[in-house]
Amino acid sequence: MSTTTREPESAPDFDVRRHDSLGLRIQHVLHGNPVLGPLAVLIVSIIAFSIVNTRFFSATNLSLVLAQVTVIATLALGQTLVILTAGIDLAAGAIAVFSSILIANFCTKAGMPGVPALLLGFVCGTAMGAFNGFLVTRIKLPPFIVTLGTLTIFFSLNSVVSNSETVRGSDMPALMTWAGNTFPIGGFRFTYGSIIMLLLFAFFFYALGSTAWGRHVYATGDDIEAARLAGIQTNRVLFSVYTVAGLLYAAGGWILIGRLASASPNVGIDYNLDSITAVVLGGTSLFGGRGGVLGTLIGALIVGVFRNGLQLGGVEVVWQGFAVGLLVLVAVSLDQWIRKVKA
Incomplete structure (x- = not known):
């Protein structure tokens, strides 16, 4: 009876297996917790820019960063639901701007009071x-x-309705610009628009994680045919997602009026x-079914932190865009790698 002797495993092979195992563990962790990657990027970015310029970490500057990302974060919330x-949804910005123009015109040209004008603007965005x-x-x-076409349609209607003219905030009821007002907390100053944005994120964090509608959204994005066979009304889910996104874009349009103290076409x-950049940086997969609104909020903050930090560092605007674009490519590549994880 012959016996075979197993040769000892070489050190290089052991190192490769150990590194592969570490990579797989990281892959599994990021697959199960998509928010960890963006959160790490945000923390590292804040630390790095604070070292480059000590003014970055001041309460005044951080308050400015939050105010600057409020509108984009609100639009990204609706974009997250769609993705x-x-x-x-390529029409997110067009709906927001058109809604802001409609709200302003309902007040000024139609002579409507603030609350009805705002509600009617929300109805139009939802429609x-x-x-x-x-x-x-x-x-x-x-x-x-679809959204490429409506992007052009809504921007064209925006120009027709507004006559390419800006409506000043002083010509509108105070409610229209209220979202841009600030209040102090400690050394920070927050806008009411930022608080509205954070409350919206909190609501949809609950809705996606703890309601049947949220579970149906994830199931539809993960595999629409399997969701349909499981009894989910996928068309109804998709229609609701685009409709709710329209309402969120309209809310973003209202916040935009407060941010600019005007309604500009x-x-x-x-x-x-x-x-879309905020959603992708936040770890939501462009292929659907994975991600969440918390990551989107972090993604929007990453964009704001990078642009603000690079500006304080004296970097030209064109290179700020380059840095954000590079971040997007890295985020998409990371998403592709994470999707390859084996169950």
Whole structure:
């Protein structure tokens, strides 16, 4: 009877296996906790920029960063809902800006009081989102094509309604610019718009994690056919997501009026890409079914921290955009790697 002797494992092979095991563990951790990666990036960025310029970590500057990302974060919240279903919404910024113009015109040209004008503006934003949802679910058009088309439509209507003229905040009821008012907490100054944004994130954090609707959103994005076979009304879920996103964009339009102290038809060109950037940096997969609103909030803060920190560091605007674009590529590459995890 012959016996075979197993040769001892070489040190290099052992090192490779150990490194592979470490990589797999990291991959599994990030797959189960998508928010950890963005959170680490945010913390490292804050520390790095605080070292580069001591003014960065001041209460005044951090308050400014939060105020600057409030509108984009609100739009990114609606964008997150859409992307979780494996869709995309290129009309987010257009709906927000058009809603802000409609709200302003309801007050000034139609002579409506503040509350009805604001509510009607929200209804219009919701209707625009519902129109996108109708085209996606009933006409069966791809979300990319639908929202690319409505992006142009809403921006065109925005120019027609506004006559390319800015409506001053002083010409509108105080409610319209209220979101831009600030109040102190310690050494920080927060805008009411930032508080509204944080409350919206808290609500949808609960809705996605603790309601049947939230579970259906994730299931639809993960595998729409399997969700349909499991009894989920996937078209209803998709329609609700685009409709709710439209309402959130309209809320972002109201916050935008407060931020600018006016309603301008000439803003928001980059809002669509900025909202998608925040979602991607926050760890939500562009393929749907994985991610969450907490990561999106962190992603929006990462964008704000990078732009503010680079500006304080004397970096030109073009290189600020370069840095954010590079971050997006890294985030998408990381998402692709995480999706390869084996159960």
